[in-house]
Amino acid sequence: MIDVTQHGYDLADEIFKLSIKNQKLLFKTMDIGHAAEFLPYIDESYQVQVFLRFPVSKQKDLISTMASDDVIDLLRLLPLPLRNKLLNENEDKEIITSILELDEGKIGAHVSIDYCEVEMSFSAKDVTKKLIKEAPDLDIVDMVVIHDQHQFKGVIDLKTLLKTEAHITMEDVLHPYVSCHEDTPIDEAIHLLKTTNQKVLPILNDDNQLLGVITLDDALDLLEEAAIEDYEKMITAKVNLNGSFFQAALQRLPWLVMLLVMFIPMMLLSHQFEALLEKVVVLMLFQPLILGTAGNVATQTLALTLQSLSKKQGMFKKTLVKELMTSIMISISMGILALLLAYLYATLRGFNDPTPLTFSLIIGLSLASTLFFAPLIAITIPSMLQLLKVDPAIASGPFITTLIDVSALLIYFSIATLLLGGL
Amino acid sequence: MLEKNLQLSFKKQPQTYVDTYLHASDHDQKSMLNHLPLKDLPHFINLLDPQEKDHAYHLLPTIKQAFIIKHLASDELVEWIKVSNNQANILNQLDKQKKHHIEKILLYHDTRVGSMMQVDVVLILTHQTAGQVLKHLIHDVSEYMYMDILWVVDDEHKLIGKITLSEVLIARKNTKIESIYKPLTTYLHPNDDITIAIQKMMDYDKEAIAVIENDRLVGIITSDDVFDELIESYDEDFQRLANINNFDEADHAVKRYLKRMPWLLIALILNTMIALILAIFEPTLSQVTLLVLFQPLILGMAGNISTQALGVTLLSMDEDAFNLKKHHQKEIRIGLMNACLMSIFTLLFSTLFLVLIGETFQQSIVIAIQVSLSLLIGMTVAALIGFMMPVILMRFKKDPAVASGPLITTLNDFIGLSIYFSIATLFLTIL
Numbered sequence: 045m046i047d048v049t050q051h052g053y054d055l056a057d058e059i060f061k062l063s064i065k066n067q068k069l070l071f072k073t074m075d076i077g078h079a080a081e082f083l084p085y086i087d088e089s090y091q092v093q094v095f096l097r098f099p100v101s102k103q104k105d106l107i108s109t110m111a112s113d114d115v116i117d118l119l120r121l122l123p124l125p126l127r128n129k130l131l132n133e134n135e136d137k138e139i140i141t142s143i144l145e146l147d148e149g150k151i152g153a154h155v156s157i158d159y160c161e162v163e164m165s166f167s168a169k170d171v172t173k174k175l176i177k178e179a180p181d182l183d184i185v186d187m188v189v190i191h192d193q194h195q196f197k198g199v200i201d202l203k204t205l206l207k208t209e210a211h212i213t214m215e216d217v218l219h220p221y222v223s224c225h226e227d228t229p230i231d232e233a234i235h236l237l238k239t240t241n242q243k244v245l246p247i248l249n250d251d252n253q254l255l256g257v258i259t260l261d262d263a264l265d266l267l268e269e270a271a272i273e274d275y276e277k278m279i280t281a282k283v284n285l286n287g288s289f290f291q292a293a294l295q296r297l298p299w300l301v302m303l304l305v306m307f308i309p310m311m312l313l314s315h316q317f318e319a320l321l322e323k324v325v326v327l328m329l330f331q332p333l334i335l336g337t338a339g340n341v342a343t344q345t346l347a348l349t350l351q352s353l354s355k356k357q358g359m360f361k362k363t364l365v366k367e368l369m370t371s372i373m374i375s376i377s378m379g380i381l382a383l384l385l386a387y388l389y390a391t392l393r394g395f396n397d398p399t400p401l402t403f404s405l406i407i408g409l410s411l412a413s414t415l416f417f418a419p420l421i422a423i424t425i426p427s428m429l430q431l432l433k434v435d436p437a438i439a440s441g442p443f444i445t446t447l448i449d450v451s452a453l454l455i456y457f458s459i460a461t462l463l464l465g466g467l
Numbered sequence: 468m469l470e471k472n473l474q475l476s477f478k479k480q481p482q483t484y485v486d487t488y489l490h491a492s493d494h495d496q497k498s499m500l501n502h503l504p505l506k507d508l509p510h511f512i513n514l515l516d517p518q519e520k521d522h523a524y525h526l527l528p529t530i531k532q533a534f535i536i537k538h539l540a541s542d543e544l545v546e547w548i549k550v551s552n553n554q555a556n557i558l559n560q561l562d563k564q565k566k567h568h569i570e571k572i573l574l575y576h577d578t579r580v581g582s583m584m585q586v587d588v589v590l591i592l593t594h595q596t597a598g599q600v601l602k603h604l605i606h607d608v609s610e611y612m613y614m615d616i617l618w619v620v621d622d623e624h625k626l627i628g629k630i631t632l633s634e635v636l637i638a639r640k641n642t643k644i645e646s647i648y649k650p651l652t653t654y655l656h657p658n659d660d661i662t663i664a665i666q667k668m669m670d671y672d673k674e675a676i677a678v679i680e681n682d683r684l685v686g687i688i689t690s691d692d693v694f695d696e697l698i699e700s701y702d703e704d705f706q707r708l709a710n711i712n713n714f715d716e717a718d719h720a721v722k723r724y725l726k727r728m729p730w731l732l733i734a735l736i737l738n739t740m741i742a743l744i745l746a747i748f749e750p751t752l753s754q755v756t757l758l759v760l761f762q763p764l765i766l767g768m769a770g771n772i773s774t775q776a777l778g779v780t781l782l783s784m785d786e787d788a789f790n791l792k793k794h795h796q797k798e799i800r801i802g803l804m805n806a807c808l809m810s811i812f813t814l815l816f817s818t819l820f821l822v823l824i825g826e827t828f829q830q831s832i833v834i835a836i837q838v839s840l841s842l843l844i845g846m847t848v849a850a851l852i853g854f855m856m857p858v859i860l861m862r863f864k865k866d867p868a869v870a871s872g873p874l875i876t877t878l879n880d881f882i883g884l885s886i887y888f889s890i891a892t893l894f895l896t897i898l
Contacts, residue, residue, distance in 0.1 A: 051652045185633035220481035260690040261673030271701030279778025289800040307764040314760045322756040332880040333738035347709030369720035
């Protein structure tokens with residue numbers, strides 16, 4: 045039997061291990077409060093499935109009991125008709141719907157709205173009364189939001205409220221409070237919250253009205269999500285540490301299929317040069333050197349570019365100029381070294397057609413040019429995407445790798461054709 | 468300039484005030500500081516980073532200096548004192564107990580929980596009532612203490628649980644704390660690594676976690692404290708995977724070049740040696756040139772599945788309960804399953820491709836079988852290498868992320884090609 049009173053994180057872990065049938069059985073009798081505790085801890089990819097295993101009669105209650113930001117995350121994954129059905133009769137329907145319409149990349153889409161709101165004219169005593177009355181239905185009880193005719197004025201935290209004499213009005217205790225607009229990018233907003241030492245970051249709309257707040261724990265979650273997303277793009281796999289092997293494997297599979305399809309351009313390119321390769325088979329044996337080295341160098345440059353793009357603009361140019369200079373130095377020295385090694389290789393194997401000199405020139409020149417162009421692509425494509433306001437991290441995925449591979453191959457085969465006297 | 472700055476209201480636009488201050492001359496900064504109402508001064512100082520705090524401190528008269536020191540939270544103070552030129556001066560302004568606390572925190576190593584904990588906490592007793600606790604907080608406790616969460620101790624001062632300030636406020640005045648407090652679900656030790664603190668915070672409690680030594684509460688870690696650490700730890704994972712972990716933003720181009728060359732050079736030499744070994748397959752290759760079309764695919768897909776396994780393994784190694792055996796089994800199964808599925812898919816895919824570029828169906832299917840067989844073996848091996856390498860490296864106390872470097876790529880390539888060419892040669896002799 046499962047102890048439903050344990051911490052939500054541990055409870056989620058245990059429930060996740062149950063069979064579907066047992067989950068349904070447990071959910072029938074489970075208290076809504078405990079359900080609202082554990083559900084947010086279920087991995088996002090299974091949250092909907094688990095939620096739908098609750099009896100239909102309980103689903104609506106669960107939605108109104110869960111913390112507002114968790115509700116919004118869950119609803120976002122549900123189909124629209126079901127979403128509307130669940131929100132029907134919910135007192136926050138309007139505001140939740142409007143938050144769901146916001147762009148997920150902006151901070152506005154991630155706010156919490158369960159807090160106590162008071163007018164500036166309220167005295168400390170009135171505020172305390174209102175808070176105590178509303179507290180059982182609230183999620184955020186360690187602060188109160190202060191309005192003046194629907195305009196956001198500030199926030200008073202519980203500690204200050206406690207220390208304020210009963211008759212003093214909110215107007216007199218207001219102190220500087222940093223807020224930001226709903227369209228602010230997530231990382232910018234989180235950075236702002238971090239520098240202010242505030243408990244929450246109020247998020248305002250165009251009319252200076254409060255849409256909701258970002259709490260420190262929301263910010264931590266957002267931060268972790270963003271970091272994992274970047275990481276997943278780079279390893280082209282979904283990180284799933286808790287699910288079964290079958291689920292984890294299925295999550296990685298679509299990436300692999302896509303990566304496989306991405307090889308078509310390279311296969312077509314090789315097909316064009318089949319005659320050349322048939323004649324000089326040894327070129328095939330050096331192909332991994334060219335592609336592998338270009339790939340290794342480009343991955344580093346790409347990661348650096350993405351990191352500096354996500355940081356400050358000024359640093360960006362300086363970093364990239366340095367990066368380009370490094371690439372040029374690497375390309376020249378690797379070219380020369382490869383040339384020497386290839387010459388040694390050809391002599392050792394007693395080549396006469398192509399001559400060791402021609403062969404080593406092909407390898408050296410190809411490596412030098414690919415090592416120059418690969419980082420160049422890794423710098424320019426993400427920067428261009430940034431200018432076009434597309435998330436440059438898209439480029440960290442398979443698209444840019446394929447582009448780099450295809451250009452490296454094209455350079456290699458073209459130089460070979462050229463030096464072998466146009467086959 | 469100054470006139471305009473002084474018209475700015477810190478109360479209305481705190482962030483703008485700080486930004487203007489940071490760009491002002493020393494003289495103007497001094498005026499801006501003195502222009503602030505005394506009660507807003509600690510708020511303002513809090514918004515500055517440690518170096519700027521030090522600078523502002525110099526510009527202030529002694530009385531205001533003392534006021535600030537008195538009103539900063541202990542973790543803020545520690546962060547500042549660590550880089551400050553006025554260490555002794557600041558420490559001497561503190562009362563004896565706080566000074567003792569802070570000196571203790573300064574002794575912990577940077578990577579330990581003890582170095583970042585906050586010590587301004589409020590302890591309450593189980594037999595107190597909610598009303599008594601509130602009264603105590605209002606009258607006896609400084610408002611600069613952390614009191615969103617109150618820590619419940621028994622008569623022997625052993626920490627047994629906690630309760631939020633709001634719960635105390637909402638409870639009826641005569642309710643005993645013992646009937647409403649929550650027992651501890653998790654805690655830390657001052658010598659725990661910071662990564663453990665991050666993990667526990669993300670999993671259990673994003674508000675505050677108790678730091679305990681000999682059953683006594685010695686401090687707390689709040690979400691505020693792990694923020695930077697969390698950012699840093701993910702940046703590190705990302706950088707290690709991309710092989711830029713020893714990269715320094717300030718490094719000159721030549722230095723970057725010198726850092727990257729050795730690995731590339733080793734890969735170059737290894738690749739040439741591999742080309743020498745694989746030369747034995749040249750007769751096969753010159754007979755079946757179609758094989759060349761699929762060479763990048765076989766190497767690439769092995770590389771891809773290896774990166775997936777490696778990336779997930781590196782990330783899970785950071786988890787506090789990294790279960791090697793469980794992870795072991797899981798990754799092997801994932802690798803096997805996906806290698807099988809992908810090789811079936813590749814069989815269809817390559818047959819289709821070859822037919823489309825004008826090969827006969829029979830020829831196409833023979834090549835496709837060779838490709839998908841090589842892929843099956845190559846991907847399975849690569850997936851194993853991807854998760855075994857970091858585990859092995861860790862056992863030998865090397866940075867597991869080295870596994871993402873050029874050496875592994877080269878090793879994967881070598882294995883992949885040998886399998887591919889061997890299978891092709893085998894087919895050639897059989898058919």
